[in-house]
Amino acid sequence: MTDALLDVAGLSKSFHQVHAVRDVGFTIGRGETFGIVGESGSGKSTTARLVLRLVEPTRGVIRFRGQDLATLSKEALRRERRHMQMIFQDPFGSLNGRMTIEQLIAEPMEVHHIGDSVERRRRVGQLLAEVGLPEAARHRFPHEFSGGQRQRIAIARALATEPQLIVADEPVSALDVSVQAQVLNLLLDLQQRHGLALLFISHDLRVVEFMCDRIAVMYLGTVVEEGPKAEIYAEPRHPYTRALLESAPGRARKGAPLKGDIPSAANLPTGCVFQSRCPRAFDRCTHEAPQPRAVAPSHRVACHLAEE
């Protein structure tokens, strides 16, 4: 993919002795929605923060719009940030409660010296309309809004600098079901209108299936499977992906659920990270970590039995 907006390779992060993310690589094209699914400890949220260099990577390349963010100077990185924004799970915690909605949405534009104050105020109105909030919301404070509305505010704020990439970390998990749909639709509308690329992090398989073009499945800090959504959902190749999909509500259960707990990232086994719970593990899995291999064009699986 030559026109990739974001190209991540060999991305790793260790906190002390704990390998939170290991050798993660993926590519996001312009205007594409890429999903990362995983359970707790999978490293999906850390990956989201690493991509924006909100967390310093231990190793790896993050090529965004042609330059490596991992090696960019502080100032250059700051300037580059206007092209990438983040939306968090908790719309309550991520908005400063003492700022008005107008200040909140204008702030990123001020930081990046976009327009003058008159221009910025005009733009706030535009953004409010775009995320479906009334003009009157401008002078109010975050606590006056419901969870769904606050997430709209967070989205307007993220859009303010006209970014090319938005990283959304569990953006609807804190919301009620009926409101989730509003926010998901809004994200899709905005994406289409502005040609945004979206890195969508979620534990909810139904939401990921609905939103994403391509997905990566993470387990204990590594990507075990990555490829086009339709292919993975129809025919998962990694045993973990298969088990995960079967665990999701609304899908026909074929086998028994996975046994055991997700091991702690603090003492990973040698070999395959999934071996302790894998119904198909054999002796090779205990000493050799499977490398991601292509099983179809742009569909890669890290399993010794991927071809079967």
Added chain:
Amino acid sequence: MLRFLGQRLLLMIPTVVVPLVLVFLLLRLAPGDPAAQILGDQASPSEIAALRSEMGLDLPLPVQFVLWAKNIVTLKLGTSFFFKQPVIDLLPQYALVTLQIALAALFLAVALGSILGVVAAINKDGVLDRGLVGVAVLGISLPEFWLALLLIFLFAVTLRWFPVSGYVPPADGLLASAATIALPALALGIRQSALITRMMRSSMLDVLGEPYIVTARAQGLPEAMVIGRYAVRTAAIPVVTVAGLSASYLLSGAVSIELIFSLPGLGKLLIDAVARRDYPVVEGAVLLIALMLAALNLIIDVVYALLDPRVRMG
């Protein structure tokens, strides 16, 4: 648990060493010459110099420090300039008085404070709760010396239930001894018991809203068991912190209370010794107080570990 204790013991070292070194330096750097003090106004400069060299005061400060440190480590606390008695023999009788007052006050503070706090919490917003909270606020705002004078006036002068001042050691009759420390302990403990009441109340209110209390109730356990076994157990944890602070405060508070009730405790000994430039006694007393504070901290940590298994692991 053993490793936990070992760690805590290591942490005690600085809490003992730092005050001692400070006292050593302050004493040597403060004006006033103990040799001159001992020999009186009539002494000739040569006599004073002789005594100074005998006491080792003419040596350079670093050398004095090394000698001093060696003596401290080997517990050779020296002989009091004033009492002409080994410090190590002198200290226990004074320490006993202070400990008696402080422990009695602590017991009062913790027992009364915990019970009242629990009672207030389970009657939240009731008459009893409001009354107790009011009394606690009053208790916290009363200064100790004033309370002490009030108690003396009421119980010793007017009602004559307790002696006004003086001290009877436990060896000469436990009851008589208890009577002499009752008022000082009361004066010292009331404010802390008010603090603990408030802490216990708010801690209990937090805990009573916890889901695990709902679980215990949903299992059909009677309310007395839910409060006594499930709620107090966790509510006591933050109270231990406050009780620990209270205890170290009580130990130092005992010093001033001893002066008001003229009790022969460590505080009185220490203040007299400073006035007399009686270095060995000052250092011995400070060492003992520092050790008692350190021991107290250790006890608090152990209580913590007993109450909370999460601390034991960490």
Added chain:
Amino acid sequence: MTDQAPILEVRDLSVSLPISGRMVPVVTDLSMSISPGEAVALVGESGCGKSMTARAIIGLPPPGAVVSGSIRLEGRELTTLSPRERRRVGGRGIGFIFQEPMTSLHPTLSIGQQMTDALRYNLNLPTRVARDRARELLARVGLPKERDLLNAYVHELSGGMRQRVMIAMAISCNPKLVIADEPTTALDVTIQAQVLELLIAMRAEIGLAMLYISHDLEVVAEFCDRAIVMYAGDQVEAGTPVECLKMPHHPYTRGLVDAIPHAGEARARLSPIPGQVPSLGSWPRGCRFQPRCPRQDDRCATRPELATVVRSEVRCWHPLVGEVS
């Protein structure tokens, strides 16, 4: 419904809570009955009153709550019992599984202490027997026998193990009914599947009746016999979960089903319910769903009664009939 006498029968249950100085209704006129061995789901979004209903049934609503109506457990009226007696009866007769096993288990009492307390008190077992029984229960919910879990504390266990412990505690006094309040919501997807499978197995093994509270119709459709959908304190629809999912009759149920993405479907956009769930204390008059309802008209200003539509009970003036979602 079977003709056996119900385990649990709730009639006209209403709950109000004191919110900033005034009593605010959170559940109104809820009725349901659960037969022996039956699994009934209570489904709705946050604030619909589903958890409050459960708390009212076990007699542990939040402080200051006012509860009215009748709650019968195996024919015995609970609401007229003394608090002490009520707790005893409820403690033995109803097992309860909470959403957050981490905070619902005591942090500084060992698992064994917590389990044996209930066994000793409710079943009058001596300590030693109670510990043996606790050990059996832990093995029965699939916890490893080789680990000495009786002496473990909640923080030493994983999320899935904690929820298994909660389940063991819930069934420890041989109740005929277990109430589970979103028991898998706080867990990881693969662990959710394990816990769900355990609950289903327990139900089959012991013949437990179950009241399962969830925000997810698709989850309950897998194993519940009936579903009651709640909105703003009201029961709006009751029927089989599959019927609720495939052929919802209440516009809210329909909205809920259309708002979530379903496995394997190809929709360009979801169909959200406009607006938001009204906050407590500001429920509209009449039908509470009307401001968000596409079928709203003048009639909706008066509150509809529950009425039978096809095979379900629906509280709506304009129920959907025969429109497959």
